[in-house]
Amino acid sequence: MMSQPISTPPRGMPAEQTDFPRLRVGVSSCLLGNKVRFDGGHKRDSFLTDTLGRYVEWVAVCPEVEIGLGTPRETLRLQRQGSHIRLLMPQSGADYTAAMRAYAQRRVIELDAENLDGYILKKDSPTCGMERVRVYEPNGIPHRDGVGMFAQVLMRHCPHLPIEEEGRLHDPRLRENFISRMFAYRRWREMAARGITRANLIRFHEQYKFLLMAHNQEGTRRLGRLLGNAKQFPSDQSLADAYLAEFTAVMRRVPTVRSHTNVLQHLVGYISNQLDNDERAELAETIHQYRRGLLPLIVPLMLLRHYVRKFKTPYLLGQVYLNPHPYELALLNQL
Ligand code: SF4
Structure with a gap:
């Protein structure tokens, strides 16, 4: 399914470089503000709902509700039993391991067919947490070395799907x-x-x-x-x-200032001959200031985009590096 472009090109930019599809993203339902948590509350994340939400069609999933648990409900936790990890309600002793595994196996196949572009999970949850989830030992002491039971099946079934926790997205x-x-x-x-x-x-x-x-x-x-x-x-x-x-x-692998600097300098090599001395010096200076942490990446990138458009440098016009995501998200504006 191809959706409508959602981003408006900056003045003068060719449309083909700035059209972004609306992403289709799976998400732990409580992060959107849905009251599905054990205590009847939610964990609304304003970056997801107010910013990223403008570019995303959400597919909200609450595995605990979808296996038939009510809201509010007793809390669940991961419990180590010998070499196995169980999903239990510690108060009543009810064991949801088999139910959650069977549900997850079926649900991830359905989600795979939904053509998702990514998935955002709720951190720390025994169901949705991606890493460092508490696993309780028989003596009652927790270790943060677990993975939520639904998240584990999702990550195994969809190894190429970008998956993150909402907590990490604050970085x-x-x-x-x-x-x-x-x-x-x-x-x-x-x-x-x-x-x-x-x-x-x-x-x-x-x-x-x-x-x-x-x-x-x-x-x-x-x-x-x-x-x-x-x-x-x-x-x-x-x-x-x-x-x-x-x-x-x-x-x-997360890019570094050094790796971006290398790429920027590499790109300059394609247009350098067409720049006059002042333009070349200005571009070199913005890259230098970016490397020193005095300018955000968007500054040399915008300048490069401008020259690539002006000179219609064929190889660079189609480079995703110059336009990886909607610029309104301001993802490259941080120092
Ligand atoms: S963390 Fe997952 S299982 Fe728990 S309330 Fe949120 S969506 Fe439901």
Whole structure:
């Protein structure tokens, strides 16, 4: 399903660079303000509802309610029993392990068919938590080494789907990385829907090349080699599977100021000959100030975008790096 573009191009930018699809994102229902928690309350996250929500069609899921538990209800927790971890209500001793596992196996298959671009989970929950969830030992002492029972099945079933916890999204770098990955995954699926061919894979890689370099240079080279050795794969689909696994791993690496600086300088190399001395000095200065932490990434990026548009530099016009997500989200505006 291709949805309507939602972003308005800045003046002078070609529309094809700034049209962003509305993302379809699974979310722990309580994060949207739905009163589904054990205590009858919610955990509304204003960044999700008020900011990201403008670019997202939510698919809200509360696994505990969907297995038939009421609201309010007794609390659940993860409990270690020998080599197993159970999902229990400690007060009554009711055991929901089998019910939650059976539900999760079925529900993640349904969600997979919903063409999700990402998933945001509620941290610390014995059901939805992605990591560091409390697991209670038989002596009653908890260790933070568990994974929510629904989240575990979801992550195993959808290894390439960008998944994050709402708590981690308060970190600007993790937030930017996650949203960038969701748009990348969406573009991947749109490319796959047009047909997995070697030519489409190469085009996709070319458009992502500089963004990938910002995430991980060595991984980007591995991806290039994969495509260069395409003939060794028995089919285009097997090549695409190998590419997507590596692409996902590279995109998970969070870019650094240093890696962005390298990419910016690399991009300048494509247009340097067309700049006059003042323009070249100004661009170099903004990159330098970004590297020193005095300017946000958006400043040299906007300047580069301006020159790429002005000179119509063909290879750079289609680079996702210059326009990875709706600029209204201001994800690159942080120092
Ligand atoms: S954390 Fe998950 S299971 Fe708990 S209330 Fe929120 S959506 Fe429901």
